[in-house]
Amino acid sequence: MNRRLATGAARRKGYRGMEYETVIGLEVHVELKTESKVFCHSTTGFGGDPNSHVCPVCLGLPGVLPVVNRQVVEWAILLGLAINCRIASFSKFDRKNYYYPDMPKNYQISQYDLPICLGGHLDIEADGVKKRIGITRLHMEEDTGKLVHQGTITTTPYSLVDYNRAGIPLLEIVSEPDMSSPLEARAYAEKLRQIIVYTGVSDGKMEEGSLRCDANVSVRPRGSTRLGTKAEIKNMNSFRALQRALTYEVERQIGVLEEGGRVVQETRTWDEGKGVTLSLRSKEQAHDYRYFPDPDLVPLVIDPAWVEEIRACLPELPEARSARYVEKLGLSAYDAGVLTAEKSLADYFEACLALYPEAKAVANWVMGDLARLLNAAGQSVDQGRVTPERLVGLLQLIDRGEISGKMAKDVLEAMFATGADAVRVVREKGLSQISDEGAILEVIRRVLTENANVVADFRAGKDRALGFLVGQVMKKTRGQANPDAVNRLLRETLQEQG
Amino acid sequence: MISEKDVDYVALLGRLKLTDEERKLYTGQLNNILEHFDRLKELDTAEVPPTAHVLPLKNVFRADRTGPDLAPEQVLAGAPDRDGRYFKVPRIV
Numbered sequence: 106m107n108r109r110l111a112t113g114a115a116r117r118k119g120y121r122g123m124e125y126e127t128v129i130g131l132e133v134h135v136e137l138k139t140e141s142k143v144f145c146h147s148t149t150g151f152g153g154d155p156n157s158h159v160c161p162v163c164l165g166l167p168g169v170l171p172v173v174n175r176q177v178v179e180w181a182i183l184l185g186l187a188i189n190c191r192i193a194s195f196s197k198f199d200r201k202n203y204y205y206p207d208m209p210k211n212y213q214i215s216q217y218d219l220p221i222c223l224g225g226h227l228d229i230e231a232d233g234v235k236k237r238i239g240i241t242r243l244h245m246e247e248d249t250g251k252l253v254h255q256g257t258i259t260t261t262p263y264s265l266v267d268y269n270r271a272g273i274p275l276l277e278i279v280s281e282p283d284m285s286s287p288l289e290a291r292a293y294a295e296k297l298r299q300i301i302v303y304t305g306v307s308d309g310k311m312e313e314g315s316l317r318c319d320a321n322v323s324v325r326p327r328g329s330t331r332l333g334t335k336a337e338i339k340n341m342n343s344f345r346a347l348q349r350a351l352t353y354e355v356e357r358q359i360g361v362l363e364e365g366g367r368v369v370q371e372t373r374t375w376d377e378g379k380g381v382t383l384s385l386r387s388k389e390q391a392h393d394y395r396y397f398p399d400p401d402l403v404p405l406v407i408d409p410a411w412v413e414e415i416r417a418c419l420p421e422l423p424e425a426r427s428a429r430y431v432e433k434l435g436l437s438a439y440d441a442g443v444l445t446a447e448k449s450l451a452d453y454f455e456a457c458l459a460l461y462p463e464a465k466a467v468a469n470w471v472m473g474d475l476a477r478l479l480n481a482a483g484q485s486v487d488q489g490r491v492t493p494e495r496l497v498g499l500l501q502l503i504d505r506g507e508i509s510g511k512m513a514k515d516v517l518e519a520m521f522a523t524g525a526d527a528v529r530v531v532r533e534k535g536l537s538q539i540s541d542e543g544a545i546l547e548v549i550r551r552v553l554t555e556n557a558n559v560v561a562d563f564r565a566g567k568d569r570a571l572g573f574l575v576g577q578v579m580k581k582t583r584g585q586a587n588p589d590a591v592n593r594l595l596r597e598t599l600q601e602q603g
Numbered sequence: 604m605i606s607e608k609d610v611d612y613v614a615l616l617g618r619l620k621l622t623d624e625e626r627k628l629y630t631g632q633l634n635n636i637l638e639h640f641d642r643l644k645e646l647d648t649a650e651v652p653p654t655a656h657v658l659p660l661k662n663v664f665r666a667d668r669t670g671p672d673l674a675p676e677q678v679l680a681g682a683p684d685r686d687g688r689y690f691k692v693p694r695i696v
């Protein structure tokens with residue numbers, strides 16, 4: 106059986122018995138977190154009044170000279186290396202010409218036939234099946250301005266334009282049409298985002314628009330080698346939306362073919378509320394971009410030494426980090442995958458390890474109780490109040506027998522809510538575990554007196570009775586007695602009395 | 604050869620309104636230019652690398668530093684129409 110068939114999602118049977126294959130390629134735009142725009146010194150800062158982050162260059166006033174931001178080129182190379190691309194030794198910028206007021210100069214500076222990075226790949230896993238997705242290219246371009254309509258673009262009497270975003274540096278990463286299900290497309294997009302965030306070139310926030318995915322989708326009868334007519338899907342603002350939109354679109358196209366129709370090549374927008382893709386039939390689609398080399402910008406000649414310098418700056422990427430956790434720290438592949446999914450979480454984990462080198466214990470707390478609290482609060486680990494020092498402080502209290510593992514969960518919760526350290530929470534809540542044997546013995550004697558019938562059961566050989574007695578002691582100490590000590594002392598006392 | 608239809612298409616892309624006379628005039632002129640390119644094409648350029656830029660320059664960069672932005676009144680000074688601090692444009696589609 107074909108490996109891919111195992112994913113199930115790769116094929117779908119139409120009601121006439123025809124089987125279809127899905128073909129998906131993604132175009133991902135990522136906003137770089139430079140200080141200044143790509144071709145001018147205007148700030149990339151978020152917010153600000155409309156048209157307050159603009160200068161003559163990004164406003165496209167006559168006679169200005171754009172000059173490329175070196176950081177943008179270096180980050181393009183860095184990300185290109187991280188996704189296994191080769192770096193072009195010669196590259197240039199081109200003008201993409203179009204009439205639309207989101208750019209004041211009627212063209213967008215992009216890269217056309219000589220992009221800076223070519224031919225990479227990413228390895229993904231969807232439904233437990235591993236697959237390599239090809240990357241066609243990575244190129245640099247500038248973001249466009251923002252249009253504000255009164256109602257929708259087709260009904261508004263006029264539009265307002267803010268050019269603060271115009272000229273913010275973007276990298277566009279174009280995949281090969283190698284994905285054969287919406288799930289694979291999502292896995293690819295998530296993997297790409299993970300790597301982008303690891304390299305530090307962008308915060309990769311899809312909901313805030315610093316990572317944008319467009320998808321080319323087509324279906325074809327199974328076994329056919331010709332690609333079906335594709336639709337381009339836009340406006341998917343989360344990974345979940347990406348998967349939903351593609352699932353809808355695949356079904357829609359199969360439906361069209363099943364009814365004897367033809368899929369039209371067009372751009373469609375995802376309507377999150379209605380859960381459908383809608384055709385964007387507009388004049389906008391009569392594209393003829395007439396690319397030509399931008400005469401204002403000189404070519405880039407990238408020598409191998411520069412590439413190697415940048416390669417040396419590559420951080421440890423998620424796959425390598427995860428493998429290291431398995432090999433060097435003895436974690437399971439699953440745990441290593443969870444810990445390295447987000448760079449911030451892996452950094453946190455390692456900061457804890459530097460203070461407390463017990464990988465499994467730290468991993469359990471980070472992935473378990475801490476992750477649960479962070480998820481519930483919608484926070485990432487670097488936003489939380491439990492610093493690595495504080496988590497380690499908690500683990501040390503457990504080690505010293507001052508609190509039980511069970512109590513530590515409550516202590517962590519209080520630490521998370523208040524930002525206090527473990528010692529303070531324990532002191533203020535009076536949670537300190539009772540390890541004083543005299544105090545425990547006193548409680549045990551009282552429990553045995555009050556439960557004479559249970560003691561009799563125990564002596565008659567009912568082992569379960571012991572559990573009940575332990576429970577009573579724990580209850581009377583409000584869970585603060587050291588359970589090991591309770592067990593031991595209870596047995597000793599029963600033996601002495603018996 | 605380019606036709607008057609091609610000229611109309613190019614005019615559309617450039618948002619130009621042409622009179623009949625202009626259309627004829629530009630069709631002739633553009634064909635003259637293309638003929639000249641046909642002559643250039645006769646040269647053997649197999650050994651000549653394509654030109655990406657007319658100046659012998661490469662790798663001109665600026666550092667990632669911010670500088671002063673324009674004052675709001677300067678930004679909008681040349682705008683045909685505005686609404687507060689926004690540029691205002693006619694309906695797009």
Ligand SMILES: [Zn+2]
Nearest residue numbers: 145147160163
């Ligand atoms: Zn600017």
